[in-house]
Amino acid sequence: MKTFLRLLLAAALLAGFATAADAKVYELRIYTTEPGRLDALLARFRDHTCKIFEQHGMENIGYWVPLDEDKGRDNTLYYIIAHESRDAAKANWAAFQKDPAWQAARKASEESGKILAKPPEAIFMDFADFSPALKLGAGKAPRVFELRDYTTPDGKVAAIDARFRDHTIKLFEKHGIVNLGYWHPTDAAQGAGSRLIYIVAHPSKEGGLANFKEFGADPDWQAARKASEEKAGGSLTIKGGVKSTYMKAVDFSPIK
Numbered sequence: 001m002k003t004f005l006r007l008l009l010a011a012a013l014l015a016g017f018a019t020a021a022d023a024k025v026y027e028l029r030i031y032t033t034e035p036g037r038l039d040a041l042l043a044r045f046r047d048h049t050c051k052i053f054e055q056h057g058m059e060n061i062g063y064w065v066p067l068d069e070d071k072g073r074d075n076t077l078y079y080i081i082a083h084e085s086r087d088a089a090k091a092n093w094a095a096f097q098k099d100p101a102w103q104a105a106r107k108a109s110e111e112s113g114k115i116l117a118k119p120p121e122a123i124f125m126d127f128a129d130f131s132p133a134l135k136l137g138a139g140k141a142p143r144v145f146e147l148r149d150y151t152t153p154d155g156k157v158a159a160i161d162a163r164f165r166d167h168t169i170k171l172f173e174k175h176g177i178v179n180l181g182y183w184h185p186t187d188a189a190q191g192a193g194s195r196l197i198y199i200v201a202h203p204s205k206e207g208g209l210a211n212f213k214e215f216g217a218d219p220d221w222q223a224a225r226k227a228s229e230e231k232a233g234g235s236l237t238i239k240g241g242v243k244s245t246y247m248k249a250v251d252f253s254p255i256k
Contacts, residue, residue, distance in 0.1 A: 048105035062255035064247035125183035130165035138256040151241035159232040167224035
C-alpha cells in the first residue's frame, strides 16, 4: 500500500510539473536587418542579449537564420523565447529595456549604423497539447530546421489539430521528419484560432524535401487527410495557407 501511495504521489508531482511547463508562454520573434547588418545583430545576441534575457526571466529556446535568399538568408533572424506567463512577458521586456547593460550593448552595436530595418514581429504562442516536450541541445547529427505555418479556414484549427495529434506527427517520424514543437498564436491579430506554427528537423534541406515527398505519397497519410477533410467539410488549410522556411541554427542557439 505504501509503495502504491508513493507511486501515486510521484505521478501527481510529475503531472504538476508537466502542467507548469505547458503553462509557459512562448514568443516567436522575427527580426529583419538593414543590408549587411545581420552579423552585427547576431554578435549582439551572442555577446549580450541572450545573457540579459536570462537575467530577466526569459528562457532562450532557439535561434535560426533562413537557408534561402528569398526567405531572408542575409537579413533575417528567427528566435523563440519562453516566459512564465503573459504578464511575466510584459514585465520581463520592460525590465530588459531598462537594463543599463542592454542599453550600452545596443548603443555600442549601432555605432556603425542602425541594425534593424523595421520593428520586430512578435507572436505570442501556447504549446499545442500534442506537441512533444522541447529538447534543447544538439541533435544526433547535423541537421536543418523547417518552420511551417498553417492557416486554416475559420473554425477548422481544432480539426487540423486532431489530424496532427492522431496521424500526422506519427507519420512524420515514420518518414524521418523530427517533431520539435507545435504552437498556436494566442492573439487574434496573429491568427489565434486559425493558425498552427511548428518546427521540424531534417538531415538537410534536400533530405527534408525528400521526406515530405515520401510523406505525401504515404497511403496512410492520404487516407487520414481524406477522412479529416470529409469530416470537416472541406480543406483544413486556406489557399496558400501553408508556408515553409528552411533554417539553420546559429552557433549560440540552445537548440541545434
